[in-house]
Amino acid sequence: MAASSANENSDKPRRTVTSFRNFVSQNHDSQFPAESGRYHLYISYACPWASRCLAVLKLKGLDKAITFTSVQPLWRKTKENDEHMGWVFPDSDKEVPGAERDHINGAKSVRELYDIASLNYTGKYTVPAVAEVLWDKKLKTIVNNESSEILRMFSTEFNHFAENPCLDLYPPNLRSLINETNEWVHHGINNGVYKCGFATTQTAYDEAVKQLFDALDKCEEILEKQRFLCGNTLTEPDIRLFVTLIRFDEAYTLIFKCSKRLIREYSNLFNYTKDIYQIPGLSSTVKMAHVKQNYYGSFPSINPLGIVAHGPNIDYSLSHDRHRFS
Ligand SMILES: N[C@@H](CCC(=O)N[C@@H](CS)C(=O)NCC(=O)O)C(=O)O
Structure with a gap:
C-alpha cells in the first residue's frame, strides 16, 4: 500500500x-x-x-x-x-x-x-x-x-463557485497554529495508526503506540477547553483529525492493534467526533461498510483471511456536549 x-x-x-x-x-x-x-x-x-x-x-x-x-x-x-x-x-x-x-x-x-x-x-x-x-x-x-x-x-481556490465561500478552514490569523497542529496530528495520529498497524517488530509497535496515544491525550486535553483544535471555530486540522477518529473504534482498534484505549472512552474526543460528523454534509462522506471491507479485506499481511470483524456500529448522530462552547 x-x-x-x-x-x-x-x-x-x-x-x-x-x-x-x-x-x-x-x-x-x-x-x-x-x-x-x-x-x-x-x-x-x-x-x-x-x-x-x-x-x-x-x-x-x-x-x-x-x-x-x-x-x-x-x-x-x-x-x-x-x-x-x-x-x-x-x-x-x-x-x-x-x-x-x-x-x-x-x-x-x-x-x-x-x-x-x-x-x-x-x-x-x-x-x-x-x-x-x-x-x-x-x-x-x-x-x-x-x-x-x-x-x-x-x-x-474555488470560492467563486462555492456555496459556502465564507467558511475559511485556513484563516490567515491561525495559519502558524494550523500548520503546527497538522504536523503533530499527522505524525502522531493520521499516520500513527498505520505505524502501529504495519510495524514489524515489537519495539517499533511499542514506539508507535506510545506516540499515538500521547497525541490523542494531547487532543483530549485541548478539547477540554475549546470546541475545536485551534479554537472555537472549525479549521483544517479538525477535518484531518476527524477522518482518523471516525475509523478508529470501527477499524484501527482491531486491525491496526490500536487497542490501548477506544475513542469512545475519551469524553472530549468522542463528543467532538459526533459534533463534526453532524456538520451538514459530512455524514455523507462516511461509509463505514467501505472502511471495514477495505481495512479488513485488503491487507493480507496483517489479516490473511480477510475476515471482517462485526461491530461496534457506533451511532455518531446521537447527541453530544460540544455546544457548551457556543
Ligand atoms: N500522502 C498521501 C497518502 C495517501 C495514501 O497512502 N492512500 C492510500 C490509501 S489509504 C492509497 O491510496 N494506497 C493505494 C496503493 O497503495 O495502491 C495523501 O495523503 O494523499
Whole structure:
C-alpha cells in the first residue's frame, strides 16, 4: 500500500511520496485555473486521506463545481500481467453502494488513470497508485494526488463557485497554529495508526503506540477547553483529525492493534467526533461498510483471511456536549 510501502531495511512502514503536485489557482492565467465543471475528484470512501478531500468539498459546498467518483473498497489485481493490487472501479453502479464506474475516463482502476495521465506528464510516478486524484477533464491529466494539497485548494481556490465561500478552514490569523497542529496530528495520529498497524517488530509497535496515544491525550486535553483544535471555530486540522477518529473504534482498534484505549472512552474526543460528523454534509462522506471491507479485506499481511470483524456500529448522530462552547 502507498500508505506503508515496505522498506526492507526498517521495521517501520514508510509512506510513499506523492508525485503529481500541481495547483489549481484562482489566477486565470495559471495552467490549472479554478473553473466550475472542469475538475473531478477520484476517491475511496475507505481511505481517510481521500475522505478528507471529499469532506472539504462538501463543507465548502462545491458539489456543483467539482464532481467525484468513489472506487470500490476491496483491492483487486489492476493488470493481468503483473501482481499489483489496488483500487478498482466496480463493473456497474449498482454493485457496491457508493462506488461507481468511471464515467469520466472509462478506467477500470485508479492505476489506469495514472497511465492516462502519464502520457501528458513528464515527471516520474510509481505504482502504487493512491486513491485521491484530482483530475483535469480538459487537459486529461492528474493535477494533484496529495490529499493535504487537494483539500487546501478546495478550501481556498474555488470560492467563486462555492456555496459556502465564507467558511475559511485556513484563516490567515491561525495559519502558524494550523500548520503546527497538522504536523503533530499527522505524525502522531493520521499516520500513527498505520505505524502501529504495519510495524514489524515489537519495539517499533511499542514506539508507535506510545506516540499515538500521547497525541490523542494531547487532543483530549485541548478539547477540554475549546470546541475545536485551534479554537472555537472549525479549521483544517479538525477535518484531518476527524477522518482518523471516525475509523478508529470501527477499524484501527482491531486491525491496526490500536487497542490501548477506544475513542469512545475519551469524553472530549468522542463528543467532538459526533459534533463534526453532524456538520451538514459530512455524514455523507462516511461509509463505514467501505472502511471495514477495505481495512479488513485488503491487507493480507496483517489479516490473511480477510475476515471482517462485526461491530461496534457506533451511532455518531446521537447527541453530544460540544455546544457548551457556543
Ligand atoms: N500522502 C498521501 C497518502 C495517501 C495514501 O497512502 N492512500 C492510500 C490509501 S489509504 C492509497 O491510496 N494506497 C493505494 C496503493 O497503495 O495502491 C495523501 O495523503 O494523499
